[in-house]
Amino acid sequence: MTSVEEPARPNGRIRDAARTKAEILDVATQEFARAGYDGARVDEIAALTRTTKRMIYYYFGGKEQLFTTVLERAYGVIREAEQGLDVEHLDPVAAIRRLAELTFDHHEAHPAFIRLVSIENIHGAQHIAGSEKLGKIGSPALDVIRRILETGRESGLFTADVDAVDLHAMISSFCFFRVANRHTFGALFGRDLVDPARHEHYRSMLGDMVIAYLTADRAEH
Amino acid sequence: MTSVEEPARPNGRIRDAARTKAEILDVATQEFARAGYDGARVDEIAALTRTTKRMIYYYFGGKEQLFTTVLERAYGVIREAEQGLDVEHLDPVAAIRRLAELTFDHHEAHPAFIRLVSIENIHGAQHIAGSEKLGKIGSPALDVIRRILETGRESGLFTADVDAVDLHAMISSFCFFRVANRHTFGALFGRDLVDPARHEHYRSMLGDMVIAYLTADRAEH
DNA sequence: CTATCAATGTACGAACTAGTACGTTAGCTA
DNA sequence: TAGCTAACGTACTAGTTCGTACATTGATAG
Numbered sequence: 001m002t003s004v005e006e007p008a009r010p011n012g013r014i015r016d017a018a019r020t021k022a023e024i025l026d027v028a029t030q031e032f033a034r035a036g037y038d039g040a041r042v043d044e045i046a047a048l049t050r051t052t053k054r055m056i057y058y059y060f061g062g063k064e065q066l067f068t069t070v071l072e073r074a075y076g077v078i079r080e081a082e083q084g085l086d087v088e089h090l091d092p093v094a095a096i097r098r099l100a101e102l103t104f105d106h107h108e109a110h111p112a113f114i115r116l117v118s119i120e121n122i123h124g125a126q127h128i129a130g131s132e133k134l135g136k137i138g139s140p141a142l143d144v145i146r147r148i149l150e151t152g153r154e155s156g157l158f159t160a161d162v163d164a165v166d167l168h169a170m171i172s173s174f175c176f177f178r179v180a181n182r183h184t185f186g187a188l189f190g191r192d193l194v195d196p197a198r199h200e201h202y203r204s205m206l207g208d209m210v211i212a213y214l215t216a217d218r219a220e221h
Numbered sequence: 222m223t224s225v226e227e228p229a230r231p232n233g234r235i236r237d238a239a240r241t242k243a244e245i246l247d248v249a250t251q252e253f254a255r256a257g258y259d260g261a262r263v264d265e266i267a268a269l270t271r272t273t274k275r276m277i278y279y280y281f282g283g284k285e286q287l288f289t290t291v292l293e294r295a296y297g298v299i300r301e302a303e304q305g306l307d308v309e310h311l312d313p314v315a316a317i318r319r320l321a322e323l324t325f326d327h328h329e330a331h332p333a334f335i336r337l338v339s340i341e342n343i344h345g346a347q348h349i350a351g352s353e354k355l356g357k358i359g360s361p362a363l364d365v366i367r368r369i370l371e372t373g374r375e376s377g378l379f380t381a382d383v384d385a386v387d388l389h390a391m392i393s394s395f396c397f398f399r400v401a402n403r404h405t406f407g408a409l410f411g412r413d414l415v416d417p418a419r420h421e422h423y424r425s426m427l428g429d430m431v432i433a434y435l436t437a438d439r440a441e442h
Numbered sequence: 443c444t445a446t447c448a449a450t451g452t453a454c455g456a457a458c459t460a461g462t463a464c465g466t467t468a469g470c471t472a
Numbered sequence: 473t474a475g476c477t478a479a480c481g482t483a484c485t486a487g488t489t490c491g492t493a494c495a496t497t498g499a500t501a502g
Binding site: 283 | 458459460461462467468469
């Protein structure tokens with residue numbers, strides 16, 4: 001997410017639209033994730049930037065459009081990560097477990113993104129709805145899941161009657177909750193869901209859960 | 222959550238501290254859930270009340286304390302519901318499924334509560350941390366889960382090595398995500414997770430998932 | 443070398459928003 | 473029925489916050 005690094009241009013170039021825009025987006029991402037849409041302050045974003053508030057309005061139009069752009073970029077990052085998904089060479093069980101683990105890792109690695117999604121839901125996904133880039137784009141992961149499910153069912157390994165979207169929801173649920181609700185959960189139950197010591201525990205718990213669900217003996221219960 | 226109903230007092234009594242406080246809390250709950258902590262407006266809460274802003278400060282001290290009180294009351298509602306949990310007469314498998322279903326139903330029935338929890342997490346659970354009533358109160362459901370898990374393991378039905386807190390997290394994840402993220406999920410994947418037509422589907426999906434996880438044949442994979 | 447425009451900075455304003463000072467009254471009690 | 477106090481209302485303020493009018497400058501084309 002930190003797309004702005006120092007100069008890279010030894011000559012003291014001062015005007016650089018791309019860098020200014022990227023820096024605003026980086027700072028805005030952190031500020032919106034930190035405080036929510038209404039809690040975020042345009043002046044604060046500007047202050048944490050090497051440019052001024054004027055530039056935010058010059059490039060993005062306003063607070064609302066800035067937030068939308070922040071969201072678009074954040075979703076772009078997962079899409080990219082999902083593009084690089086390479087699990088279909090594995091057998092269906094291993095492939096699903098690997099996919100779940102990658103989803104797990106990605107959620108843990110991008111808490112700011114998780115917060116942005118929470119915030120966007122508080123506002124009824126109105127920014128996604130108003131964005132051309134984000135309307136019903138689906139997700140590359142869905143296609144991967146679809147194909148694995150098909151293979152798994154053909155081979156008789158998978159007995160569950162789910163489609164890719166619902167399985168994606170199931171996997172995301174666990175990953176999302178753990179990161180998004182860690183504060184209230186920790187405060188109420190005294191357990192830190194993102195404690196590094198429990199990292200592997202939860203990672204395999206997710207895989208076990210999904211595999212158990214997909215391969216369960218349906219006749220039994 | 223609507224604890225304020227009309228008069229109930231035929232004599233035109235105007236001053237009623239309890240009713241005024243309850244009405245403020247009802248309205249505040251909706252307003253905070255609607256717009257988030259910073260998005261909520263004290264003036265708006267007052268306007269939707271039969272009293273004035275002065276009373277909010279008179280009874281609650283300020284916006285922050287009002288939000289804390291709203292949270293305390295909201296958590297009180299689930300605790301009460303969980304007190305009434307009566308599933309231990311069932312066999313372990315049926316008991317866990319029933320518990321999952323009740324959790325599922327409760328989440329669906331209280332979307333405002335879910336939103337408040339999301340909002341509180343955005344703010345690092347600072348209000349829960351600062352509340353005497355909410356610090357590490359745990360949950361009645363946890364004790365129930367603990368006992369069912371024990372019975373299930375003794376009988377050999379449950380093979381999974383989980384404790385009650387983690388199982389509670391697993392169940393809550395699914396229920397919470399479905400309600401909290403329905404807007405972004407719907408906008409991105411075109412599927413409404415709270416569509417009444419899919420209600421039963423997701424309800425049994427949750428039960429299947431939890432039972433499959435708990436009873437999976439651990440030797441196999 | 444200079445004209446031009448994208449890029450940038452400064453300073454300000456209008457509207458909003460949490461919170462409060464001060465005054466009033468209902469209803470209970472002695 | 474007089475008096476007291478919890479309960480309530482009005483009007484205001486100090487500070488904040490998004491947004492903009494206006495001025496300026498760096499870099500590039502010709």
